[in-house]
Amino acid sequence: MAVFVTRRIPAEGLRLLSQASGCRVQQWDSDEPVPRAELLAGVAGARGLLCLLSDRIDREVLDAAGPGLKVISTLSVGFDHLALDEIKKRGIRVGYTPDVLTDATAELSVALLLSACRRLPEAAEQVKSGGWTTWKPLWMCGYGLSDSTVGIIGLGRIGQAVARRLKPFGVSKFLYTGSGPKPESAAEFGAEFVPLTRLAEESDFVVVTCALTPATQGLCNKDFFSRMKKTSVFVNTSRGAVVNQEDLYEALAQGRIAAAGLDVTTPEPLPTDHPLLSLRNCVILPHIGSATYATRSTMAVLAAKNLLAGLRGEPMPHELQL
Ligand code: NDP
Numbered sequence: 001m002a003v004f005v006t007r008r009i010p011a012e013g014l015r016l017l018s019q020a021s022g023c024r025v026q027q028w029d030s031d032e033p034v035p036r037a038e039l040l041a042g043v044a045g046a047r048g049l050l051c052l053l054s055d056r057i058d059r060e061v062l063d064a065a066g067p068g069l070k071v072i073s074t075l076s077v078g079f080d081h082l083a084l085d086e087i088k089k090r091g092i093r094v095g096y097t098p099d100v101l102t103d104a105t106a107e108l109s110v111a112l113l114l115s116a117c118r119r120l121p122e123a124a125e126q127v128k129s130g131g132w133t134t135w136k137p138l139w140m141c142g143y144g145l146s147d148s149t150v151g152i153i154g155l156g157r158i159g160q161a162v163a164r165r166l167k168p169f170g171v172s173k174f175l176y177t178g179s180g181p182k183p184e185s186a187a188e189f190g191a192e193f194v195p196l197t198r199l200a201e202e203s204d205f206v207v208v209t210c211a212l213t214p215a216t217q218g219l220c221n222k223d224f225f226s227r228m229k230k231t232s233v234f235v236n237t238s239r240g241a242v243v244n245q246e247d248l249y250e251a252l253a254q255g256r257i258a259a260a261g262l263d264v265t266t267p268e269p270l271p272t273d274h275p276l277l278s279l280r281n282c283v284i285l286p287h288i289g290s291a292t293y294a295t296r297s298t299m300a301v302l303a304a305k306n307l308l309a310g311l312r313g314e315p316m317p318h319e320l321q322l
């Protein structure tokens, strides 16, 4: 069974594949993305494909693979890079990596929120540049979580884990939005299901943890930011395309919102001359939500197990229901 792995992945995952009987592994053994031509060539004749969120798996790739492709295993919980309709039509099974990265991503979301609202990168820069001249009562002030209202867009696994971590900071109210109320998930935080407009208007902190779908693409736009309070902080750890970045730039540059923290952008990587990078009130990270050694290793093992189970026609540890 030929398997194509589109990137260098943690050794534990690759070892599982290499040691599996009957499995012949071909890999793009680099930290850099596989060039499209290499992807199309590498996948030809493969029965299994282990891919990353940065690989666009569309009709062209599926055609290049041919009818022998039976399983796609993505090293991610997000699956917006997969052409699911086409994959389903061809009877290909898909594995993904939910749960195992929830804690790491929630932790990073909280770190990013605190960095943005307490202006950590800006303040640290002042220490290095000599801007720190004395203790000043009105200098480097930001916004804290005590008695705040936090609005969560997408109260899924990561959204709940973020709320669980923020609650002990003294948050007084949680709001959330999504495709419908989730009373069981919301009960732990006393979170109230509200329309997106009300979430924007009432939240001191907005945290985006939804999946990228046609319904969430561009959800945070000019109208959304114009409803937010001038003192509010916006954080996105889902996917860049949930946000209209031009609208976010205007809102930040004109002081219509206080600050933003982004772990995800459009495109990725964000060009170094992008206007958002010129703003002092915007903290941008290079999509590192799940980047702890342990989490990435566990993700790789899970992705390998999903792939092997799919190749053997067995139940996968985590199969996406198409
Ligand atoms: P879940 O499926 O558990 O949660 C996704 C949530 O999105 C659901 O609660 C769902 O709500 C919500 N959602 C769907 N449609 C809408 C909508 N129209 N408006 C608001 N919310 C909506 O996934 P996870 O929590 O495990 O992961 C969420 C996303 O986080 C992933 O898809 C991925 O894109 C991103 N991610 C980013 C990482 C990073 O490194 N920055 C790391 C890991 C994940 P409902 O149930 O009501 O439909």
Ligand code: DGY
Pocket (backbone or CB within 6 Å): 053, 075, 076, 077, 078, 079, 101, 289, 290
């Ligand atoms: C995912 O899994 O979807 C993240 O974006 C990376 O871990």
